[in-house]
Amino acid sequence: MEMLDGLEEEAPVNGRGPTLEDVALLAGVSRATVSRVVRGDVQVRRDKVAKVQEAVRELGYVPNNAARSLASRQTGAIALIVPEHESRVFTDPFFVSAISGVTAGLEESDKQLLLVLSSPQDHARTRRFLRGGHADGLLVVSHHEGDLSVEVLTEAAVPVVFIGRPPEGLRAPYVDLDNIEGGRLAARHLIERGRRRIAMICGPQDMPAAVDRRMGFEKELADAGLAPAWLSFGDFTLASGERETAALLESETPFDALFASSDLMALGALKKLEGQGVRVPEDVAVIGFDDIASAADDTISLTTVVNPGRRLAELGATLLLDLIAGRETDQSVVLSPELAVRSTT
Structure with a gap:
């Protein structure tokens, strides 16, 4: 496997250099594939390696060595990020279903589930969590425009999957209902x-x-x-x-x-x-x-x-495990809704 060579570290333009997401978009591959190429994973197809390397050179992307080192370690945990106040999380049955679904999706793996509640008052703490390398992958559910979704994608050095379509402008794997x-x-x-x-x-x-x-x-x-x-x-x-x-x-x-x-x-x-x-x-x-x-x-x-909140969360966990393992997988899964007709109509 050819490693990414010929790269010189450059200072980020306007304080922000190109990210894994930028490389993935230009190369037409997933964020996980870019990460695997950067790490020198020998299981990535050579045509995809070539696309990623070309995108890296064109954008001037510089791999974050600290992030790469972090991503190479396994914590044995998956984090479920919920940008909501705990008063809603523990009173809305949807979240009970989602947590149950994630647990089911992780059942055959050796991963433990971490629940991270992130109301606006907790953003600083959540950012520290993202940078701390406490999980091998992240699931995000009940996200809002303007919450920490962007930070989750740009600051976490691990795969990320959204349960529900990501906010406008964010490119990330997700599972959702139509x-x-x-x-x-x-x-x-x-x-x-x-x-x-x-x-x-x-x-x-x-x-x-x-x-x-x-x-x-x-x-x-x-x-x-x-x-x-x-x-x-x-x-x-x-x-x-x-x-x-x-x-x-x-x-x-x-x-x-x-x-x-x-x-x-x-x-x-x-x-x-x-x-x-x-x-x-x-x-x-x-x-x-x-x-x-x-x-x-x-x-x-x-x-x-x-x-089907439980099913969506289970599929999200399964997708995340595939990304962590470096397996090629669908970038989005969308289920069709059904109607339960009862006596109020």
Whole structure:
């Protein structure tokens, strides 16, 4: 195997030199492949080695010797990075499913799971973790625009996989649900039920999943010659679903259906509608997104778009293990959504 030769160390331009991601993009290969070529891995195909070497020379990339040394050591751990406050992580059933899925994905390996919560107040601590070499690979879930996702990719000297599409502009391996199609499924189902004045409580618009669900919903309505009766924005919590439904009722906007971008928000909506004497589904049909365990409870029986959080996390862990082992693998895995039809529609 030919090593990267003929390279001279140069000072980074404007304080930032080219990164592994830059080389990978120019060479048309994965970040993991670039890392393997830099380390001199003999299992990389020679045509890919040539592409990486050409990209390295063109960009003037200088391998970080400290990072390379760090990456060559095995810690026996995988870190799950969650850019959320612990109050949400431990109250949202999605995160329970995700942690369970990662654990299942690691079951056949010798890797242990580290959970790293990274709310905005913890960014400095999380950066120290990224630089400290505490894990052989990183999984990122529930990411937002402007969080530490960029730092995770640029400062960690190990493979990174996102559970959910990465924020705009970031190129990284990921597993995801087709959330655009999920939004379409919800709108299509309500239209087929004869609903025409459909409101939506969207999720946070700094999260790719929430943006995609809204986009799919609006596209399906547009295809049917309709527009949303109401759009508002919650944060995927039960309290925000209740709050936004209260605002909708107070606005006196006519509506005969409500799509909430998460089951917790849908449960909050159901609570507020019941409290105001609105019959579901006779007066207003309600549909959620996620299919958390309580959605199927007989007393709730919520129609919802199934979001297989456990399966996504398991696939993400498997993808990450492949990257750590240097195996060529898919750079993205996108699952198709399904609808669980129950009594709220």
